[in-house]
Amino acid sequence: DPNSRRELHHVNSPLQIFVKAKKNINDIFGDISDYVVESTNFIEGLAQGHIDIVDKAETETFRGFVFKINNIREVLARDHMKVAFFGRTSNGKSSVINAMLRDKILPSGIGHTTNCFCQVEGVDGHDAYLMREGSEEKLNVTSIKQLANALCQEKLCESSLVRIFWPRERCSLLRDDVVFVDSPGVDVSQNLDDWIDNHCLNADVFVLVLNAESTMTLAEKSFFHEVSGKISKPNIFILNNRWDASASEPECQESKDALEKVKAQHQERCIDFLTKELKVSTVKEAEERVFFVSARETLQGRLQEANGLPAHTGALAEGFQSRYFEFQDFERKFEECISKSAVKTKFEQHSSRGKTIANDMRLMLDNIFERVNDLRNQKLEQKKFLTDKISTTETQLMVVTREMKMKIHNMVEEVEQKVSKALNE
Numbered sequence: 001d002p003n004s005r006r007e008l009h010h011v012n013s014p015l016q017i018f019v020k021a022k023k024n025i026n027d028i029f030g031d032i033s034d035y036v037v038e039s040t041n042f043i044e045g046l047a048q049g050h051i052d053i054v055d056k057a058e059t060e061t062f063r064g065f066v067f068k069i070n071n072i073r074e075v076l077a078r079d080h081m082k083v084a085f086f087g088r089t090s091n092g093k094s095s096v097i098n099a100m101l102r103d104k105i106l107p108s109g110i111g112h113t114t115n116c117f118c119q120v121e122g123v124d125g126h127d128a129y130l131m132r133e134g135s136e137e138k139l140n141v142t143s144i145k146q147l148a149n150a151l152c153q154e155k156l157c158e159s160s161l162v163r164i165f166w167p168r169e170r171c172s173l174l175r176d177d178v179v180f181v182d183s184p185g186v187d188v189s190q191n192l193d194d195w196i197d198n199h200c201l202n203a204d205v206f207v208l209v210l211n212a213e214s215t216m217t218l219a220e221k222s223f224f225h226e227v228s229g230k231i232s233k234p235n236i237f238i239l240n241n242r243w244d245a246s247a248s249e250p251e252c253q254e255s256k257d258a259l260e261k262v263k264a265q266h267q268e269r270c271i272d273f274l275t276k277e278l279k280v281s282t283v284k285e286a287e288e289r290v291f292f293v294s295a296r297e298t299l300q301g302r303l304q305e306a307n308g309l310p311a312h313t314g315a316l317a318e319g320f321q322s323r324y325f326e327f328q329d330f331e332r333k334f335e336e337c338i339s340k341s342a343v344k345t346k347f348e349q350h351s352s353r354g355k356t357i358a359n360d361m362r363l364m365l366d367n368i369f370e371r372v373n374d375l376r377n378q379k380l381e382q383k384k385f386l387t388d389k390i391s392t393t394e395t396q397l398m399v400v401t402r403e404m405k406m407k408i409h410n411m412v413e414e415v416e417q418k419v420s421k422a423l424n425e
């Protein structure tokens with residue numbers, strides 16, 4: 001049953017690394033938020049008390065901590081994994097995304113050239129809609145055909161963005177917070193710099209979709225040179241798409257060696273590109289980043305499967321099974337790469353900011369504690385002769401501050417432990 005198989009894949013998916021880390025870090029910030037609110041209330045209580053220990057500026061700073069923590073939590077809730085697809089026109093970028101999403105979501109093929117950036121992201125509920133850049137208006141999408149037409153009619157600048165919100169319930173990748181970005185062909189644009197600044201800087205993974213029937217073009221190469229100039233060590237996967245078409249070539253049908261030879265040639269060029277030209281990975285890494293697939297066939301196979309038929313009924317040429325496996329292999333390695341990268345780039349920032357806030361708080365509380373201590377000693381001096389009558393408020397204050405100090409120290413330790421545990425996981 002394809003549904004239960006997909007469910008199983010979902011549970012075992014490497015994307016869960018990100019999903020679980022997000023839940024963990026979210027819980028940790030929930031705890032921090034509770035501590036901070038509690039401490040702030042305590043400090044405000046002190047400020048309103050009879051003894052002059054905490055000044056107005058300090059209470060303000062404490063209130064600032066609450067604000068900062070809430071901000072981080074808001075950003076955290078929106079954090080996702082982002083993958084962007086590039087390549088020459090008609091190489092099959094939109095088809096690859098559709099194959100991964102297991103549905104014809106993005107328009108592809110003749111007359112449906114992608115003419116601006118299209119971002120597909122998950123949304124709760126049953127209805128799909130789209131939004132144009134700079135507009136809050138939700139345009140309903142009742143059918144895929146309508147979406148295709150709406151996108152065709154968009155007379156937008158090619159570097160502008162249309163966001164397509166697709167129900168999470170219809171796709172496990174969207175459910176796990178993967179966001180897909182489709183682009184127009186790299187050969188049609190003069191604004192590659194804008195593209196990178198506007199759409200690439202926060203991408204966790206790039207997929208270069210090539211046409212296996214031809215060689216990598218200069219436009220494709222120079223685009224990725226620019227990307228790796230602006231982003232240190234971008235994660236790049238290379239898909240040699242339309243591999244079914246190469247398999248159908250007469251000379252390849254006559255001898256299997258011919259196909260293998262073409263494959264070896266492409267493989268070498270792609271690996272050289274990643275290692276020697278871009279210098280973004282080692283040969284060993286690069287070997288795991290180059291794939292030979294057929295997006296169109298994979299999508300067809302998956303649509304057949306969804307209808308209860310065997311996947312191979314969607315085959316376009318001989319050798320379906322190995323191309324289908326290779327696509328799945330790509331997806332698995334992609335999922336592993338994107339989830340690890342996103343955890344690192346997104347959550348490392350949050351955890352270090354969280355640590356800084358915890359540290360600032362500890363310093364301030366230590367400071368207050370010292371002052372309380374001094375005050376107590378002063379009063380003790382004054383009241384030496386009344387040693388047995390130390391006011392109960394002072395003792396209480398001592399106890400409370402000591403507890404508070406302990407709590408904060410424990411909290412900082414606990415947070416640090418949790419954060420490093422989550423990051424290690």
Ligand code: GTP
Pocket residue numbers: 087088089090091092093094095096107108109110112113114115183184185241242243244245293294295296297316
């Ligand atoms: P632009 O948006 O115009 O830049 O193109 P694109 O890169 O998004 O390509 P698209 O997915 O629209 O595919 C172009 C055409 O190639 C469509 O007719 C697809 O059906 C076809 N196509 C895509 N992938 C494959 C494949 O793996 N094998 C074969 N035989 N055809 C494919």
Ligand code: MG
Pocket residue numbers: 093094095107108112113114182183
């Ligand atoms: Mg396209």
